[in-house]
Amino acid sequence: MLTFLTSAIEFGVIFLFGCVGEILTEKSGHLNLGIPGIMCMGAAGGCLGVKLCYLASPAPSAFLVVLMGILFAMLFAAALGAVYGFLTVSLRSNQNVTGLACTIFGVGFTSFFLNNAVLSEGVSTQLSQAGLHFFNHPLPGADSLGWFGTLFLDHGILVYLAIVIAVIAAVVLRYTKAGLSLRAVGESPATADAVGINVTGYKYTAILLGAAIAGLGGLCYVMDYMGGIVGSTVDQTIQGIGWLCIALVIFAMWKPAFAILGSIVFGALYILSSYIQGISFEQIPLLNIVPFAVTILVLIATSIVGHREMQPPASLGLSYFREDR
């Protein structure tokens, strides 16, 4: 039970990164269906960053490896986010179509890039060393504090980073002027424009930041959860996680703080099949359905309840052209 909860937290933060990233993006009025591709880009960039460290020196410091992984994951993800932003903000393209194109590109690019540019001889052992020993390094006291240590201290740095980012995002959105402006842009860009808010600037910032944060989710899956083992279907797995992240935004009612709890619930559902005793090999695919089925139930439930607090930003999905008025 304890290991199950610990794993649920570890898997949940992958959702948390993606979900918080998507919340930020949606708050600016942009529904980014490219999140699965962007998370993949994060995984690809993170692996490249780790590989570069090992190219520079055979035994790099843990701090450098983790930093480079995070940096490159955010960079790669933000690059694809920038493409999405440029197309949807500046060129006012359809957001759904652009997002899907980003996902197709990102998933394809990651699969190609990992196989052809990152994974060469010896790199997989380097990656798994980085994953197991550097990214998964527990906090002090993890062993000595019993169940508390195992549950809360025995995680890699990315787990804490995810929660810190979610809390910061929640505070910024709720209590700061920038957060208020961003919400205004998402609710009614024309009104925001009229009071002098830089609509384009806020949209770009939210999309780029959101993409960078979501990219960490991909990094987190490869380096933290998988311990640096890059399987051949990693792009497909992250794609599935990415769609769940987008759905999770609805579950969290566009609030990063709620996303923390929701992510852990989804993390538990996702890893359920590996922890239930006495199921046969054939039944595993049926258990894999659970998170997706639960998502559907959540979608239905929120649409039936239809509470005022649960609504998406009013201009979500619409492009803004000042001269259209």
Place this chain on the structure above:
Amino acid sequence: MKNTKEPFIHITRREGLPLWKGLLIRAAAVLIALILSDIVISAAAPRSQGFFGFFGALFSGAFGTERRIWLLFQNTFLLLGVAVALVVAFKMKFWNLGGNGQILMGCLACAICLKYLGGKLPDPLVWLIMLVTSLAAGALWAVIPAIFKAFFNTNESLFTLMMNYIAMYLVAFFISFWYPGGTGAMPPLTEGVLPPLGEGQMGKSLLPVLLFAVVTAAIYLYLRFSKHGYEVALIGDSKNTARYAGINVRKVIIRTLLLSGALCGLVGFVLTGSINRMVSTTMDGNMGFTGIMVAWMGNLDPLIMAGIAFFINFLTRGMAQVCTEFGFTSEALSDTVIGLVYFFFIGCEFFIRYRVHFAGRQKKQPGEETPASPEDGGQEQAPLPEDAGAKEAN
């Protein structure tokens, strides 16, 4: 009028661009995407064949042998079938992102029939049952989200996306149920499958080509000339207008998605019943997503969509050849290049819908620009003046 500083870029809406200009802009965008891919790939490839070797490989991969040409046409018409199925829903502004799942359910239903009925009943009867169950399974997978959309306005794009994964794991379950301890792959079945219509690859490819040519034409007529088609278009324009005109919106949403899903199921029927004779979790070939791009890029017009479906399959098959010749181990390169083509195609749409004026020049821009490096776009935005007098720049 205190503000005399004129913004560098000024954008206005553009109406009635001549067709040929629009086509020229799109062709230029796609060409730039391909040349860009060519340069990067030629530079990075382990066994580069040079700048023109890229295009040579592209064409030989798509048209090199008679078999390849038939495969190209087969895949084009399969993709066109999916795209047309999705258009039915798009006309109503219903984002059916569940094409993959609906195709897979069609495949699965067909495979179940083959597995349990093949060889036990006369073949034509098996074919009929296969056809009906495939259509029903695809329709079921689309109508579940449609019902909730119609009654509770549930978000259909996420709902259909989740249905994709449920379908995928159901397929995985049936495969591991039928072949326990296996590799997760299913051997082709022999009994009850649809016979080829002729010799060689042509015989196998003829069925999808003919079938989906007919389906596309029929759906075009249905949407353009039938009362149903009119209702669908009206709901797409405005649900309230449609309701006011006395249309039962819920009924039409459900009916339309039954059709959309059934058409995807039909693609699954052809994939499993005739082409592959088995089912796998990736048999949809991501056509549900590609079909959306085809439908959107083709402006929901079946003829343009056919051209785009052809071009995307040309790229897919051509890029496979490029991968082999240039010495890449992963075929995912084709998705990367196609993704790049999508970006440029989506971006160039801007230059068709809007006109860009640069400060100090009165000449109209013929829209030759394609999106420059996206990062530039992001950087340019921040320091723009915020004066209310300044026109929104780019």
